[in-house]
Amino acid sequence: MEKMLLKRVDIPNSADIDVAMKNGAYSTLATAFGMRPVDVVNEVKRANLRGRGGAGFPTGLKWELCSRVPGSLKYLLCNADEGEPGTFKDRFILLQDPHLLIEGMIISGFAIGAERGYIYLRYEYPTALVVLEKAIEQAYAKGYLGKNILGKGVNFDLSVHRGAGAYICGEETALIESLEGKRGQPRIRPPFPASQGAWRKPTVINNVETLSNIPYLIAMGADAYAKIGAETAPGPKLYGVSGMVNKPGVYELPMGTTLRDIIYTHCGGVRGGKKLKAIIPGGASTPILTEQHLDVTMDFNSLVAAGSMLGSGAVMVMDETVNMVNVAYVLVRFFAHESCGKCTPCREGTSWLYQVYKRLMHGEGKLDDIDLLLYICDTVKGKCFCPLGEGAIQPVLSSIKHFRGDYEQWIKSGKSAHV
Amino acid sequence: MSDQHEEAHFCRTAGEKIMFSDAIIDAIKKVQQRYPDQQGAVLPALHIIQKEYGKLTYEAMRFVSQQLRVPESDVFGTATFYSLYRWKNPGRHQIQICHNLSCSLLGAETMIKHLEKKLGVCEGEVTKDGRFSFIRMECIGRCDGAPAMLVGDDYHGELTPEKIDEILKKYE
Amino acid sequence: MENTVTVTIDGITVKVKPTATILEAAKAAGVRIPVLCADDKLHPYGSCRICIVEIEKSPRKFTPSCTTPVTDNMSVKTMTPDLAEARKRILELLLNNHPLDCPICDKAGSCQLQDLVHEYGLGPSKFTEKKRTVAPSYHSNVIDREVSRCVLCGKCVRVCREQNAVGELAFTRRGDKSKVSTDFDQPLDCEFCGECVEICPVGALTTKQFKFKGRTWNLERIQSVCNYCGCGCRTSFETRLGRIVRVRSGARNYLCSKGRFGWDAVHHQDRLTTPLVRVSGELVPATWDEALAMVVTNLNVIKNKKGADSIGGLGSVRTTNEESYLFQKFMRTVVGTNNVDLLARLKVPKGLNTVFFSGELSKISDHDAVLVLDGDVGELNPLMGIEIVRAVNRNYKKLVLVNSGFNKFNRLASVVLDYLAPEAALADLLPAMKSGKGGDRVVAAAAILKEAASVAVIIPGRTTDKEFSQIKELLSLLKGVTTYPIVRRSNLQGAMDMGVLPDYYPGYQKVGSDTMNRFAGSWDAILPEAPGLNALEMLAGIKTGKVSALYIMGDDPAGSDRGLKDILNKLEFLVVQDIFLTETAKLADVVLPACSWAEKYGTVTSLERRLQQVSRAEEPLGESKPDWDIIQTLARKMGGPMHYGTPADILNEIRSMVPLYADLAMGGIWARERSPLAGADMDLSLWSDTVMKNEVITADRLLFSSGTMIGRSREISTLCRTKAEV
Ligand SMILES: Cc1cc2nc3c(=O)[nH]c(=O)nc-3n(C[C@H](O)[C@H](O)[C@H](O)COP(=O)(O)O)c2cc1C
Ligand code: SF4
Numbered sequence A: 001m002e003k004m005l006l007k008r009v010d011i012p013n014s015a016d017i018d019v020a021m022k023n024g025a026y027s028t029l030a031t032a033f034g035m036r037p038v039d040v041v042n043e044v045k046r047a048n049l050r051g052r053g054g055a056g057f058p059t060g061l062k063w064e065l066c067s068r069v070p071g072s073l074k075y076l077l078c079n080a081d082e083g084e085p086g087t088f089k090d091r092f093i094l095l096q097d098p099h100l101l102i103e104g105m106i107i108s109g110f111a112i113g114a115e116r117g118y119i120y121l122r123y124e125y126p127t128a129l130v131v132l133e134k135a136i137e138q139a140y141a142k143g144y145l146g147k148n149i150l151g152k153g154v155n156f157d158l159s160v161h162r163g164a165g166a167y168i169c170g171e172e173t174a175l176i177e178s179l180e181g182k183r184g185q186p187r188i189r190p191p192f193p194a195s196q197g198a199w200r201k202p203t204v205i206n207n208v209e210t211l212s213n214i215p216y217l218i219a220m221g222a223d224a225y226a227k228i229g230a231e232t233a234p235g236p237k238l239y240g241v242s243g244m245v246n247k248p249g250v251y252e253l254p255m256g257t258t259l260r261d262i263i264y265t266h267c268g269g270v271r272g273g274k275k276l277k278a279i280i281p282g283g284a285s286t287p288i289l290t291e292q293h294l295d296v297t298m299d300f301n302s303l304v305a306a307g308s309m310l311g312s313g314a315v316m317v318m319d320e321t322v323n324m325v326n327v328a329y330v331l332v333r334f335f336a337h338e339s340c341g342k343c344t345p346c347r348e349g350t351s352w353l354y355q356v357y358k359r360l361m362h363g364e365g366k367l368d369d370i371d372l373l374l375y376i377c378d379t380v381k382g383k384c385f386c387p388l389g390e391g392a393i394q395p396v397l398s399s400i401k402h403f404r405g406d407y408e409q410w411i412k413s414g415k416s417a418h419v
Numbered sequence B: 001m002s003d004q005h006e007e008a009h010f011c012r013t014a015g016e017k018i019m020f021s022d023a024i025i026d027a028i029k030k031v032q033q034r035y036p037d038q039q040g041a042v043l044p045a046l047h048i049i050q051k052e053y054g055k056l057t058y059e060a061m062r063f064v065s066q067q068l069r070v071p072e073s074d075v076f077g078t079a080t081f082y083s084l085y086r087w088k089n090p091g092r093h094q095i096q097i098c099h100n101l102s103c104s105l106l107g108a109e110t111m112i113k114h115l116e117k118k119l120g121v122c123e124g125e126v127t128k129d130g131r132f133s134f135i136r137m138e139c140i141g142r143c144d145g146a147p148a149m150l151v152g153d154d155y156h157g158e159l160t161p162e163k164i165d166e167i168l169k170k171y172e
Numbered sequence C: 001m002e003n004t005v006t007v008t009i010d011g012i013t014v015k016v017k018p019t020a021t022i023l024e025a026a027k028a029a030g031v032r033i034p035v036l037c038a039d040d041k042l043h044p045y046g047s048c049r050i051c052i053v054e055i056e057k058s059p060r061k062f063t064p065s066c067t068t069p070v071t072d073n074m075s076v077k078t079m080t081p082d083l084a085e086a087r088k089r090i091l092e093l094l095l096n097n098h099p100l101d102c103p104i105c106d107k108a109g110s111c112q113l114q115d116l117v118h119e120y121g122l123g124p125s126k127f128t129e130k131k132r133t134v135a136p137s138y139h140s141n142v143i144d145r146e147v148s149r150c151v152l153c154g155k156c157v158r159v160c161r162e163q164n165a166v167g168e169l170a171f172t173r174r175g176d177k178s179k180v181s182t183d184f185d186q187p188l189d190c191e192f193c194g195e196c197v198e199i200c201p202v203g204a205l206t207t208k209q210f211k212f213k214g215r216t217w218n219l220e221r222i223q224s225v226c227n228y229c230g231c232g233c234r235t236s237f238e239t240r241l242g243r244i245v246r247v248r249s250g251a252r253n254y255l256c257s258k259g260r261f262g263w264d265a266v267h268h269q270d271r272l273t274t275p276l277v278r279v280s281g282e283l284v285p286a287t288w289d290e291a292l293a294m295v296v297t298n299l300n301v302i303k304n305k306k307g308a309d310s311i312g313g314l315g316s317v318r319t320t321n322e323e324s325y326l327f328q329k330f331m332r333t334v335v336g337t338n339n340v341d342l343l344a345r346l347k348v349p350k351g352l353n354t355v356f357f358s359g360e361l362s363k364i365s366d367h368d369a370v371l372v373l374d375g376d377v378g379e380l381n382p383l384m385g386i387e388i389v390r391a392v393n394r395n396y397k398k399l400v401l402v403n404s405g406f407n408k409f410n411r412l413a414s415v416v417l418d419y420l421a422p423e424a425a426l427a428d429l430l431p432a433m434k435s436g437k438g439g440d441r442v443v444a445a446a447a448i449l450k451e452a453a454s455v456a457v458i459i460p461g462r463t464t465d466k467e468f469s470q471i472k473e474l475l476s477l478l479k480g481v482t483t484y485p486i487v488r489r490s491n492l493q494g495a496m497d498m499g500v501l502p503d504y505y506p507g508y509q510k511v512g513s514d515t516m517n518r519f520a521g522s523w524d525a526i527l528p529e530a531p532g533l534n535a536l537e538m539l540a541g542i543k544t545g546k547v548s549a550l551y552i553m554g555d556d557p558a559g560s561d562r563g564l565k566d567i568l569n570k571l572e573f574l575v576v577q578d579i580f581l582t583e584t585a586k587l588a589d590v591v592l593p594a595c596s597w598a599e600k601y602g603t604v605t606s607l608e609r610r611l612q613q614v615s616r617a618e619e620p621l622g623e624s625k626p627d628w629d630i631i632q633t634l635a636r637k638m639g640g641p642m643h644y645g646t647p648a649d650i651l652n653e654i655r656s657m658v659p660l661y662a663d664l665a666m667g668g669i670w671a672r673e674r675s676p677l678a679g680a681d682m683d684l685s686l687w688s689d690t691v692m693k694n695e696v697i698t699a700d701r702l703l704f705s706s707g708t709m710i711g712r713s714r715e716i717s718t719l720c721r722t723k724a725e726v
């Protein structure tokens, strides 16, 4: 497939507006502004673009809900929190092609009627902060941001809001709270952000990759776009592959490429020719799969059918040498650290899980602890306020399901890992 | 594990007097204009101060509270929610090393042990010469270059103990 | 009629508003769903997850009922074996890190966690790790926080913000390290309303006052009314072995610091327990007979020598309606003078009961906009303050604030008019209302006020003539106005209603020949014809020798204004009837010990003009007696026919004499339309440039200062930092 989202990424200096423009940046603005906003929304709807941030919610539908709310003060937020462990795809766009994102945001803002946008950028991307602020400055200088863009009466202001280290702020309502200068704890829904979001105004939140699709989608039209990749969720997809593969990195492939293709064709297979043991297909909160699942296609529906999720498309590969107890430990430690603390099951459950894993890792586990872990997961399951808590138990459940042997062996060995 | 939420961290920093310069006040006023209300500027204001002084103190939070007319407890609650506001001075170069899954699969723990030995300090501490400090991080979005770390704002990936030694030399 | 949806809860079908939550629908169906973090006062929050239910045909197994809106034909089960197990598990999580120190916890017996754990029959936990250690307790004035007991439901944090807009408490840190803190974990430094203590479902917040004073199941509860300001909050006295140990909010469901903690003044050592008479310059204990005989003799002597009009009576804003009524009746019928007044009229808002009548406090938040002309409202009438906060935070109404300083209302206001005095603000606002021109702020304020279909206007407790006329003009430009004059003194409305006024009989019936004949007939007495001296004239009269004796009931002019000491010293004879040996009482020739409002029955009338019942929670201290009883005993000794068995007898007489009270039910509000003063362009307030100008404020914050009583509350005095003369 011809590269779209990553087209400019390899061009040297493509974060500079002149370079980017020479390679097509901002060329879709005129097309978009030639349409009515509602037609832009309909085009996105027709293309069946689904959000790339994790949940896969139809983007057009989200936009429609927001654009229908009367009133002129609306916000467009770009979710560049990229906190899901294993995920780094958005970073490529942020660092190398910020103008793609900015162009996408201008068009999206135009479509939903928002004149103010923010990019919620994670703290851990200090370089991206510099790049983005520069890019925004350049876009203002060229008149792509600000008042009366292209003389078409479209206004759009954009700034970066820097996070401060909290995974939960990737969740859209927590992101809003954080943008408002508060603790990043998720809000009750309804009201959904589309009707009452940032500062109680209608708000759309989209992932970096989602928004970056927009200029191409509008340029090529919904029909052509919908032909790319899986039928249920068309479009190009950025897969970020890491762990024990020969060529880790971000790969732009049609939605619905198989895991086998990704790992063996594109990433050059498992390091050192070792045997594959486990795959996390979509970031830390998606259930672990095994080599049996290599032929599952990487799209929303197929992965759910296989018992996991596409999430952010962050593939993490583990070979035969890996101790799955350790994997679960690392991920549970992460979730316990990142639980926002609002709801009882997640706050207490992740913390309890972490303590039990710590015990296991120190060689003080008992075989009964496996059941205890399942008991805690069952306690947490289905009761959390937001998806974080639910995600936190996935590594535990799936690692025990597929690799109970690892647990038994580790506990019986009485070994202790220094962690 | 990186634990910035320890009780002691907050309680000991009180009493240090920091004068907030006009430059800082101006920077905060400027960033305020980006938001429809004053509270929106809490995070950026804290960033501005942390960037200038290396860490946050009670005075800093109280100052932000007064500048933005947000209750002190709110600023305190917000600041402590996030794991990357600092309560202790870091070294001249703060090393943020990832210990999440992709990095851990490729040896993050070994790198961390190496750092501890090399620098002679534990996580969160500053070397005697004040040059380095390091903290563990959750995923820093550099999994493709695992194991990875940030020194200040610079990224370094595919670490090995030898490579770490080389990198550290570059920082005075 | 708003459209409704049909919901079935455990087989019971109800119709509810489409915006209702499942929890609300369940309440309507009479089904109880257990909750920890939900509260009617607060926005839904959904953190504890105890309230989960099962919805038929839902893809989710469990749904939180407190945050989920109903949909039409939804069918909900609130109790299934799975739900019981799920709730048990959540309780297990909450107990994992709970200290389980119930034996020494003040909340035991009324702890929601304890009750739920008991209800769900939770056994020993599978949790074998070490309990989390959080700093166990933080002490501050009045309130202690035992953080280790906290279940992080956030109710205290939310009540402090949503209801009171103080924001003293906040969640800090994250995940399992989350905890409720103040700013930088310092001791509380807030309004100390104690609402956080009241709303805490467990024992994480407790009052020092009640610590180890009693088990909740051993307490008796007596409904009464707070005596500290005009809001007249319902309170519940909780007693153990006949002594008050705690006060909690009654029907309206909130209280301020004074209402909740200030009651301990009634246990103060300064309380008078016997009558005192002055013998060779010293006040010495005496029997009731001796003391009253001395009053009778002296008043009769002066009356005979100089006439009844050389005697004056100053009534009280703290006594009950019945007592105020008897006091003026005593002065008019027994002493024979109309010289009866309230010095507190210096604090009556101009235009009260004539141009301005107060609306119901709970309806402030129904108005589209609230205009606050005195930024101190939250300190002067705390409950009015809370209702203003609720208007903004709960009902999303607009607030226009005139305030020269910065306080919590500034954060809530849509527009702040930052002027030194209302006069200047109004001078700009009025033209903006009329022409739409002016500075940005006043124009914005004018736009809000003009757009609003209804406006609640908070009237300052004290205004200049100019401001008064400006306010009147402004009101004529607004739609749907309800006024809320700030009335600090507790039963000021009642005392005025009862005719403790030199020119009005009870019920604002003007002193004059017509009314005089009617009252004279009913009271069976000869009444003086001419209006009496007002309070200021009486004080002035002392200097000129026109007034030789004063009978002061329940007021302390010398305590509030040291300058008045010299004047009072000039009197030939001074009787003071009070519960404390006040500065004024120290000057008296006879001091009569009254009992406190916690020791007697009667009624009071709040600034809403609401009639409410005061009830006895404790036996009168020592030989003290209720004011009404003292007055009638004295009256009988002076030949006046007063024979009342109980305050209820007096209230019956009031009802027969005062049309406003004729059919006023307990808890009801007398209608402004029936007031003989309604619409009259006149003024019940007094104005003096000298008297009370240098009022002694017993606290650095208006909120904690209310003179004689509050100054003797040990709890409240811990909240005051200074004693300042303002
Ligand atoms: C705990 C949690 C963390 C999330 N983190 C991210 C994130 O880092 N980046 C992101 O784009 N979406 C994240 N999401 C998904 C967002 O909530 C939201 O679905 C997304 O930003 C919507 O954009 P999209 O429709 O374009 O995917 C997260 C969700 C949850 C529940
Ligand atoms: S599941 Fe609950 S505690 Fe966890 S992050 Fe979401 S709201 Fe916070």
Ligand code: FES
Pocket: A085, A086, A087, B098, B099, B100, B101, B102, B103, B104, B138, B139, B140, B141, B142, B143, B144, B146, B148
């Ligand atoms: S896991 Fe280390 S950078 Fe992502």
